[in-house]
Amino acid sequence: MTKADGRAGRLGEVILALDGVSLAFGGVQALRDVSFDVREHEVRAIIGPNGAGKSSMLNVINGVYHPQQGTIRYLGREYRDMDPHEVAVSGIARTFQNLALFKGMTVLDNIMAGRNLKMHTNILLQALRLGPALREEIAQREVVEGIIDFLEIQAYRKTPVGRLPYGLQKRVDLARALAMEPRILLLDEPMAGMNVEEKQDMCRFVLDVNDHFGTTIVLIEHDMSVVMDISDRVVVLDYGRKIGDGTPNEVRSSQAVIDAYLGVSH
């Protein structure tokens, strides 16, 4: 499945820009002076071999790590030392490489939890199940049902997620993030550990999300072939440095990228 040509003209302004971001843990330099931007409605991939700093990059955007140097501008404003909760509030959602679902809860509860930010009724009203709280719950459920339908997981609403096969858990993870109606969706290796068919499904879902909701997507992927078909632009990291940035075709033909992937020593 490749992108239809009709998508070309849809990209908007720069929505997220990282400038000179560096991050170190103790003596280990995870990111060195990395700059790139993300445009609205774009599918932006960050790729690189293992240990290239992809996950650190995502965690920096997500507010889990705070870079020692460099700035992150989101919607024109610089954000500094935001914690993950604040980042979530500002409209950035994420999924997890190693699945961080609420395992004891049902699929429905997991996705409903993703609506948490959209719920405003008072805890007392909720406890007494009074009108406004009940109405809110129903309204949120409608949105969630839309997402369940979108990701084709109707059969598993009441199943505790811990019992689902891996590929489906990944889909629930995506659903939970989507429930936040984010402006930017960060996907941490969404295709990791999947078989070919599951990967194809996931690609389709990612494109559909981008297409249908206009969500800007930043995805990290280890497997280069997967992202080339679905990304508008690709950033390539290696040893914490940016070694390539451009359209999939540009990146594919870049010598530095080829070297990095073939493991040519520096």
Add this chain to the structure above:
Amino acid sequence: MAESLAGLDTFPKLLMHHARARAERPAIREKDLGVWQTWSWRRFAEEVCLLACGLAAQGFRRGDHLAIVGDNRPRVYAAMCAAQCLGGIPVPLYQDAVAAEMAFPIQNAAITHALAEDQEQVDKLLEILPQCPTLAHIYYDEPRGLRHYDQPQLMSCDRLLELGAEAQRHDPAFLEAEIARGAGPDTAAMFFTSGTTGTAKGVVLTHHSLIDRARAAAEMEGLNDADVVLAYLPPAWIGQNIFSYAQPFVTGYCICCPESAETVMSDMRDIGPTYYFAPPRVFEALLTQVSIRMEDASAPKRALYRYFMGVARRVGGAILDGKDVGALDWLLYRLGDAMVYGPLRNVLGMSRVRIAYTAGEAIGPDLFRFYRSLGINLKQLYGSTETSVFVCVQPNGQVKADTVGPAVKGVELSFTPERELLIRSPGLFKEYYKNPQATADSKDAQGWFHTGDAGYFDADGHVKIIDRVKDVGKLADGSLFAPKYLENKLKFFPFIKEAVAFGHGRDRVCAFINMDMEAVGNWAEKRGMPYSGYVDLASRDEVYGLMRECIEQVNADLAAEPEIAGSQIHRFLILHKQLEADDGELTRTSKVRRLHVAEKYAALVDAMYAGKPVVHVEAQVRYEDGRTGSISADLKIRDARTFPPAAARKAA
């Protein structure tokens, strides 16, 4: 049925009738976003009218074909009726077919308009556009993922409905007149049969034949507008079309479309259908699920289940048939119903099922009786696309595991000397589309349809189907030899995975047995029998003994049926390897390729007929990882006891 449907000779006319007579009663339900949404008959009719006007505005004319590709959705059925309103012919295609398979029907009928459910189906139609230049309009129901498609052929159903509304404003009387122009002998629909031989054929059916058959069966079973059906099999299959289109149009009952293929079980529990169809493999899969769940249950539950299933096996079928079983057994069965059968029916979603059908292939007698003993009125029917389904149905109280029942009202049956079943019925198809040769081959001058199925009437006048005519052979003495019938009987034993029977032109029947590794392995384990692998296990005397018991049971059964008593199996061997599609021994749909097997293992067949006790075999095998190796083994050949035929016994 109190209401008069006289003069309503087409589906659109029936629809308009229901839209008046039971306007607010449910016609179609669909689970969407977790909630059952209901279309009343009035709403259904409105949708059909708008779609029809829209299609007309798009240039769809009387006699045109409308390809419809999609799962069970209200709009899929509405589109069928919309085409019929205009005197057009809906051609439902299998939604799981690959693009290439869709090309033939579209080319064959020079189809110009198509309705696709979603992006997946649209993609397939777009893929075959180059081969199908006639296809000028593709309408899609679900817009998801299609936003950036700019092919000129594409239009959303919503847009089509708008066009329809506009056209209707301009000319409100148009559609009514169009509907009135239709008549019973008009073509109502065309179904493409996959055709086990050669290319697909379009089976042309008229309004009259479909409505007649739908009504005959509905009257026989007392179906009415309170019945509920779950539409979960492909709409392109004639059966689903009868159960979820023709029969609701005749009786006014409601059909329910599941949310997705994966939710069928829970959706079925939600709605509790009263009228249900499933092929044997579905019943088999359900039973397997139940068995697995029972294995995991606690010991008291298992004991309870075992005990009451024993009671059910003994008297359940008889109680369902309304026979007297004695007060104690009746009481025990009631108790079991409260504790086991009722909850089990509930889990299966069959609590409210009044009539359940199975057809398509032979169903194992144990499987069949299991459901009946639970109090589920499972029956068999016989029919095909060419006959508008209903040819034979087992009436309540006359249900048997191995027949398909007597002819339904209006059907005439007869058998050729070769035992081919011939049918004359108001439900017969008009023709194979643009294929007069095939039509002439299967429908003779007297109007008899040659089914290609071989069988005979049993003592009660029920039709018994044994095999395809082309596969039926004769033993050397001229008596009937139906290998598939024997093989099916053998395969109903859990220990036997596959069987291949030989006997055409021979003096007696011999067979290859392929044991079921899992079942026999378990059996061996339980008896503490060590074995080193497949070949070893297959050569054990104990396993030969086990298989011989199975075969002798089949022989005893066969002896009771004078027609095929001569087909009892005299000698057999257990094959040293599983028959595999990869080795060309099975088709991709897991049917035995008899000729190929006979050729490949000619030495073994000869040894059986030569009366040898042992035969040596060396065979190439392909392992799963692609390597090949060879197996060499000595296969034992054993005799099985045969029984004198029943008729002879009586005479003696």
Add this chain to the structure above:
Amino acid sequence: MKKNWPVLTLGAALLVGLALPLATGASAPGFYVEVLLGGLMTGVLYSLVALGFALIFKASGVFNFAQGTMVLFAALAVARLAERMPLWAAILLAMAIMVALAWLIERLVLRPLVNQEGVALLMATLGVTYFLDGFGQIVWGSDIYKIDLGIAKEPVMVLDKVFQGGILVNKEDFVSAIVAAVLVAGLVLFFQKTATGRALRAVADDHQAAQSIGIPLNRIWVIVWSVAGFVALVAGVIWGSQLGVQFSLSQVALKALPVVILGGFTSIAGAIVGGLIIGVGEKMAEVFLGPVLVKAFDLAGGGIENWFAYVLALLFLLVRPEGLFGEKYIDRV
């Protein structure tokens, strides 16, 4: 089905122990039922305290040593405030104090220590325990105080038609058991059926993921500690009205420890069932096993009630460390 023999054996032993006095005729049925009911009612209170324990452990992974002291603190607050205002107002005000306390603990203890070792947090709650003890005595005094719920304390004779001599039931016991049961049911519903309850469960399941979808950890902690405070308040009021509000209350409340070991640290159902088992178990042991032991080994006296729960918990730690309803964590490799 996999069988867990140690647990089955233990369960069977408990059942036999329970049935023995009745079966051997060592006790009249009426008296037996009376003891059983008495045990259940104590058990309900244990359950309440254990519930607070389990809630906090589940939601924040903190082993809250201070739960017992919170019971005492809440009871003291109610008792002293009730001297100056009507009881209902005192209870409401005490609740407000417990919420404030929860907020303070989150601010001053949990937030600075987040992401620290579990031991650090345990030590911190130990600190909270001593602080509350001392602080409570400074503010509320260290005498024995009374809480009068206005329910008659005299025993009522019930079921005298069924059992010879009838059964003596304390009306107040009865009312408190019902209150506790309603509270527990309400909490379960709150957890299962409301958006906040869902958020609480989410946090309990995975902190990181909960944060990433915008669930504010800090707020959740305040809520959890407030709920725990509320539960402690109810337990404190009931207990205080029966035993008087005094320092030993926090010791009794420590019985919640064996209860959560028995029931499983993360399970609400476990806290409830565990509380009932221990309540009934120790009462039975005290009444029926005690005299036997005293006679057999020529001991000085009974007092089984004081240590029975701990022995039972110890047994459980040996055969089923995750408790009756606890989750067995299997780390993925």
